[in-house]
Amino acid sequence: MCGNCERPIAACLCHIIPIPPMTTTTTKLMIIHHPHESHHKLNTARLLTKSLRHVTTHLSRKLLPSHVTNQSPSPSPTTTIYLFPPSPGSPAVSLSELKESINLQGDNRNLLLIVFDATWKHAKEMVKASEGVLEGLGAIRVCLDVDESLKGGSIYDDELVLRKEPYKGCVSTLEAVARCLRVVEDEGEEIERVLIGVLREMVRLQAGFLKPVKPRSKLLKKSKQNELQ
Template sequence: MEEATASQSPTPQVQRRQLCTRCDRPLPVCLCHALPPSPLPTKTKILIIRHPHESRHKLNTTPLISKTLLNSTTVSSRRLLRHHLPDEAPPAIYLFPPSPSAPAVALSHLESTNLLNYRTSPLLLIVFDGTWKHAKEMVSASEGVLKGVAQRVCLDGVDENAVGGSIFDNELVLRKEPFGGCVSTLEAVARCLGVIEPNGHEVQGVLLGVLKEMVRLQAGFMKPCKPRPKMLKKTKHKEDD
């Protein structure tokens, strides 16, 4: 009696998306045409503390900052540690909204301070990259290092009582923002450098150009989000009241 042999079908291979070797984006949304030929030099040094979970998000904008700016460093960490800072730390600012216990200088008022003195030493810009929840935790965990080292600065227009935007109502927004005035890390850096860099208008324009193109390309692959049933019920109750 012949021994039956089971035919083994080949294991299907998962087709991985081909990535651009320069911008590390999938080819259909490649951003090389929007990036400068070489990273732009800045007098400001940018230090980005990126929450480890952010590396999983395909729409995270931090990698594009290092591809656009020469003096940008990204560290994966849940908090700022002393060894993340330069040995001879220059004057520093960090971006985060104010709180009752930690006031902040509005970006539009920063020029009235003595932090923007380019003749002495360059400025260090510290940015925390994460979800709103993670960013709050990161800043809180970093307060021991930040105290006495960096001045808290906030973007103008931050309002925790206002609803945040989404990709469908703002050409610069990739993900749903928690409240009004919140922006992506790339836009926050761009707006800040627009004020503190000598050629800030030019640097900001390049960064925002990259972000606008990223949003434009990505929007073609995103479907509008339908309101959840619970949210519809809440809206209806409010209208009835």
């Protein structure tokens, strides 16, 4: 294992991870890392912690008040946002509307971005369990464009062949953060480009170890087999 990127030597990403890590001038990133997701070999939150400064990670099933109060000593964020799709009773601001909804000018350039890193099922549970703390922070829910009527991978589905998302438009934690930073950071386009480059390289290396899957013929139930006979 590589001691720096914590990946197998054959799939080491040190050649693509930015050194030193990139600095965000506006945003502090907080990752609430579900215990189950922390064991997944293709988890992308680790790549964020290696690629960006101002990132804190908490292994937890929900956001706790202590996670916010224990932030590193610095000016308190004037605005808190969290990434998650809208739901009945919980509308969300789209990325395209985000800059119009928050003021990041002058002295108000401190933003706390919270992401829940988990499977979609667990992430929904985590957000629901965190609602009290999020409301106390006045956190704004921010969403990407997700169409639950379509099945498919992420917006990078031509390359991300390793972890299938439940709906067309769903993305990994790293992708979601990269797209958000593109909007809120002065150098957002460059930050997004570098982060997506790291992710694409991880996918390229991992894909080299995939074994071809032979299509399996669909098996019929015995009752259907009898009908055909």
